[in-house]
Amino acid sequence: MKFSFSSEQEEFRSNLRRLLRDRSPAKEVRRLMETEHGYERDGWRAMNSALGLTAIRIPEAYGGYGLGFGDQCIVLEEMGRALLCAPYFATAVLAAGAVMNAGSEAEKQALLPGIAAGDTTATLAWVEHNGRWDAEGTALAATAERGEIVLNGHKSYVVDGHTADLIVVLAHAPQGLSLFTVDGSAAGLTRRVLKSMDSTRKFARLEFDHVAARPLGTAGGGAAPFDRTMVEAAVCLANEMVGGAERLREDALAYAMMRMQFGRPIASFQSMKHKQADMLLEVELAKSAAYYAAASLDDGDGDAAANAHLAKACASDAYMQTAVNAVQIHGGIGFTWDNDTHLWFKRAKSSEVFLGDAGYHRELMLQKWTA
Amino acid sequence: MTETNEDTVRDEIRAWLEANWNPDYGLVEWRLKLAEAGWGVPHWPSRWYGRDLPVGLVPVVQEEFKRIGAIGVAKVGIRTLAAATILEHGTDLQKEKFLLRILTGEDIWCQLFSEPGSGSDVAGAVTRADFRGNQWVVNGQKVWTTSAHKAHWGLLLARTDWDRPKHRGLSYFIIDMKQPCVTVQPLRQMNGYASFNQVFFTDAKVEPELLVSDVGNGWAVTTTTLMHERRGADALRSWAILSEKPGRIYKEEREEIRTTMEPYKWYPQRAGRVDLILERARASGKINDPVLRQEIAKVLAMSKAAEWTARRARTAQERPQGPEGSLGKLASSIIARAAARVHTSLLGPDALLTGDDSPVNGLLAEILVSVPASSIAGGTDEIQRNIISERVLKMPRERTGDTEKPFKDVPRNTVG
Numbered sequence: 075m076k077f078s079f080s081s082e083q084e085e086f087r088s089n090l091r092r093l094l095r096d097r098s099p100a101k102e103v104r105r106l107m108e109t110e111h112g113y114e115r116d117g118w119r120a121m122n123s124a125l126g127l128t129a130i131r132i133p134e135a136y137g138g139y140g141l142g143f144g145d146q147c148i149v150l151e152e153m154g155r156a157l158l159c160a161p162y163f164a165t166a167v168l169a170a171g172a173v174m175n176a177g178s179e180a181e182k183q184a185l186l187p188g189i190a191a192g193d194t195t196a197t198l199a200w201v202e203h204n205g206r207w208d209a210e211g212t213a214l215a216a217t218a219e220r221g222e223i224v225l226n227g228h229k230s231y232v233v234d235g236h237t238a239d240l241i242v243v244l245a246h247a248p249q250g251l252s253l254f255t256v257d258g259s260a261a262g263l264t265r266r267v268l269k270s271m272d273s274t275r276k277f278a279r280l281e282f283d284h285v286a287a288r289p290l291g292t293a294g295g296g297a298a299p300f301d302r303t304m305v306e307a308a309v310c311l312a313n314e315m316v317g318g319a320e321r322l323r324e325d326a327l328a329y330a331m332m333r334m335q336f337g338r339p340i341a342s343f344q345s346m347k348h349k350q351a352d353m354l355l356e357v358e359l360a361k362s363a364a365y366y367a368a369a370s371l372d373d374g375d376g377d378a379a380a381n382a383h384l385a386k387a388c389a390s391d392a393y394m395q396t397a398v399n400a401v402q403i404h405g406g407i408g409f410t411w412d413n414d415t416h417l418w419f420k421r422a423k424s425s426e427v428f429l430g431d432a433g434y435h436r437e438l439m440l441q442k443w444t445a
Numbered sequence: 446m447t448e449t450n451e452d453t454v455r456d457e458i459r460a461w462l463e464a465n466w467n468p469d470y471g472l473v474e475w476r477l478k479l480a481e482a483g484w485g486v487p488h489w490p491s492r493w494y495g496r497d498l499p500v501g502l503v504p505v506v507q508e509e510f511k512r513i514g515a516i517g518v519a520k521v522g523i524r525t526l527a528a529a530t531i532l533e534h535g536t537d538l539q540k541e542k543f544l545l546r547i548l549t550g551e552d553i554w555c556q557l558f559s560e561p562g563s564g565s566d567v568a569g570a571v572t573r574a575d576f577r578g579n580q581w582v583v584n585g586q587k588v589w590t591t592s593a594h595k596a597h598w599g600l601l602l603a604r605t606d607w608d609r610p611k612h613r614g615l616s617y618f619i620i621d622m623k624q625p626c627v628t629v630q631p632l633r634q635m636n637g638y639a640s641f642n643q644v645f646f647t648d649a650k651v652e653p654e655l656l657v658s659d660v661g662n663g664w665a666v667t668t669t670t671l672m673h674e675r676r677g678a679d680a681l682r683s684w685a686i687l688s689e690k691p692g693r694i695y696k697e698e699r700e701e702i703r704t705t706m707e708p709y710k711w712y713p714q715r716a717g718r719v720d721l722i723l724e725r726a727r728a729s730g731k732i733n734d735p736v737l738r739q740e741i742a743k744v745l746a747m748s749k750a751a752e753w754t755a756r757r758a759r760t761a762q763e764r765p766q767g768p769e770g771s772l773g774k775l776a777s778s779i780i781a782r783a784a785a786r787v788h789t790s791l792l793g794p795d796a797l798l799t800g801d802d803s804p805v806n807g808l809l810a811e812i813l814v815s816v817p818a819s820s821i822a823g824g825t826d827e828i829q830r831n832i833i834s835e836r837v838l839k840m841p842r843e844r845t846g847d848t849e850k851p852f853k854d855v856p857r858n859t860v861g
Binding site for chain 1: 501723727732735738739741742743745746747749750751753754756757759760761772775776779827829830831833834835837838840841843844
């Protein structure tokens with residue numbers, strides 16, 4: 075098992091960090107989060123095609139680089155750090171993951187090159203009003219009508235669902251749980267962006283009224299690739315989260331070093347020092363778990379799913395706790411809209427819940443270990 | 446020259462072990478062979494029993510030892526700290542005199558830092574060493590000294606100058622523990638064991654060549670030892686399982702482990718015995734309690750994450766142990782406390798009992814009364830947090846009242 079990054083990876087990380095610092099400063103995050111789409115298509119496309127970000131994990135046969143989770147997670151960690159407003163997680167993790175896990179050769183040929191090139195944005199729609207993060211809550215129905223597959227029902231909490239060009243949908247077909255793809259502009263599909271607490275990551279509600287769909291993978295064979303996609307998504311999100319957590323920790327430290335009270339920097343008070351030490355410990359443990367989980371996926375480790383749940387649970391607790399402490403260390407200013415801390419606080423909260431909270435993932439982890 | 450990497454190292458050690466390993470060797474005999482070949486401590490300098498191997502590649506060598514069942518150099522006890530300290534600060538004469546017998550396990554060592562009046566503030570030591578005639582003469586009292594009653598040698602921190610500020614008046618010595626002017630008394634702990642000792646020096650002698658580094662530089666040397674101790678505390682969480690294999694060398698190793706480890710018997714319990722949680726949860730039927738499941742999962746997850754963090758730190762660091770070791774130590778004590786809470790829930794009313802009236806012959810009860818040591822021994826959690834914030838995060842240092850003035854003018858404990 076790998077416990078470190080190669081010098082190429084470190085260089086890639088620092089270049090990406092510099093680029094994101096320039097392209098996605100807090101001011102830009104604030105501008106984009108106020109837009110309905112939540113990102114700007116042209117800006118994102120230019121950045122993505124320059125760096126090939128959505129292509130990283132897609133095999134070369136479909137226009138990608140064929141790299142592993144270890145590499146993709148560097149991108150996610152840096153995006154989480156910069157709070158980049160872009161449909162990356164939805165497109166390159168959820169949708170591309172589902173296509174790679176479920177799709178036939180022809181389907182992969184048809185769908186992946188567009189994603190790799192950055193021409194197609196995409197997402198995965200699986201949760202419904204019942205709010206279940208696993209497949210058990212699925213009610214949306216796929217039926218055959220006049221030789222065509224049509225979808226009826228709804229999906230909710232669909233990340234970037236209001237803007238995606240391509241939507242991968244989990245549905246019940248007569249043969250069982252199956253995956254389908256539909257166009258974002260399909261007739262009968264109504265999309266409404268929800269008022270997200272974290273406006274840097276937007277969720278949508280989708281209503282399906284006789285929407286024409288194409289199969290993805292075999293009918294009735296959706297459960298395994300869907301589960302696999304969820305495991306991968308948990309690892310990717312955990313890596314994105316530790317990037318944000320580390321950024322918050324560093325900003326809170328810088329503030330404490332600068333802020334003077336009682337004639338000395340507040341960083342000189344032992345209560346602050348011990349809080350910062352605890353924050354460092356928690357973030358470092360979460361980072362290790364996130365990195366290890368990514369390496370487990372690349373290695374095909376039998377414990378990969380358990381490690382994914384562990385990483386998401388750790389990241390949920392660590393990011394949120396760091397955010398709570400970061401606001402506290404900033405004091406009154408940390409509760410204002412003008413201070414940037416709340417942007418990451420809200421991402422911490424939304425990521426804590428998205429894909430299932432820490433308790434949910436701890437339970438799944440324990441089930442894997444006691445199976 | 447070919448590049449040294451995981452594969453070349455693996456091939457090399459595998460070939461060497463296949464050619465040389467034989468369980469019919471005597472323990473010391475085999476370890477002398479290891480020291481000669483440099484495979485016992487491959488990350489040490491080639492001049493001193495090593496092979497200059499990057500620290501990150503040591504696990505590869507360990508894996509190969511494990512695969513073939515070969516025994517390594519003596520690793521347990523204070524002797525590892527002594528080796529690391531001598532390697533970094535010692536003279537060639539000291540390296541010559543001590544390192545080999547540390548590796549073979551022939552010498553037992555103890556650490557003489559803490560005193561009744563200086564616990565967290567180790568630099569406040571008042572045990573004195575005065576140069577009289579042609580040697581150092583030591584007077585004072587040390588405490589929390591593991592294995593002092595068996596030790597051949599001790600790592601001693603003593604004050605040599607009372608007119609200089611506290612950190613600058615200290616010196617570091619290697620003292621002969623078998624001399625008559627050193628007396629040792631056991632110290633009984635809250636968990637019933639007496640693993641530590643108090644050590645009294647009454648005109649004890651140290652030869653001038655056993656001063657480590659310069660007079661007045663004792664604090665820098667002590668810091669080296671303490672950094673290694675923090676890393677070691679992390680390693681103690683996983684316990685060496687006694688090999689049942691036949692062969693002379695295994696028999697001798699079992700005997701060595703039994704004697705050296707005797708004072709550390711309760712250390713796994715001190716660390717919380719995370720390894721027992723799942724089997725205890727199954728045995729008690731509480732594995733199905735959803736609230737407890739969450740608590741169990743929290744401990745197991747944190748324990749794994751801490752293990753991975755330690756490995757990540759080791760891989761990233763090609764330099765000597767830094768203050769990052771404090772992160773691991775802090776993690777261990779948080780895990781230990783959480784594990785003790787889980788074990789209490791799993792025990793139910795049996796947590797009221799101890800000894801052979803309680804499950805697993807008192808082992809679980811021992812966890813509950815041993816865990817408090819993990820957040821104190823080797824530097825309290827509070828001290829670890831100071832180290833992390835000051836040395837890793839570069840936050841301002843604590844204000845102290847004793848770092849500038851002559852140590853003789855510093856207010857200190859009159860009674861230990």
